Amino acid sequence: MIEAADLPRPGEATDAIERVKRRKVPLAKQQKTSAELEDMVHQKLLIGGAYVSARQDPLLGWRATVITAPKHAKAIQERVATVAAELRKKFTLKA
Numbered sequence: 001m002i003e004a005a006d007l008p009r010p011g012e013a014t015d016a017i018e019r020v021k022r023r024k025v026p027l028a029k030q031q032k033t034s035a036e037l038e039d040m041v042h043q044k045l046l047i048g049g050a051y052v053s054a055r056q057d058p059l060l061g062w063r064a065t066v067i068t069a070p071k072h073a074k075a076i077q078e079r080v081a082t083v084a085a086e087l088r089k090k091f092t093l094k095a
């Protein structure tokens with residue numbers, strides 16, 4: 001038999017629901033090989049004549065670098081860094 005003391009008081013149930021809604025649980029990131037990450041970055045660049053390399057980084061988890069003509073290297077590396085930052089939110093580098 002349920003007693004009145006066992007029932008939630010008014011507002012208690014909604015407080016618990018609100019706490020669960022506010023809790024930010026990080027989603028598990030998918031693991032990808034360096035080749036997969038390199039392809040993903042290269043596809044988002046939409047540029048030819050550039051080689052993308054993904055490698056482990058102790059601070060970021062993984063880092064993408066680009067090898068291209070010196071004239072375009074700085075601008076493309078900035079774009080690669082932006083794309084990699086987006087992809088880092090979803091993917092980790094397999095060891």
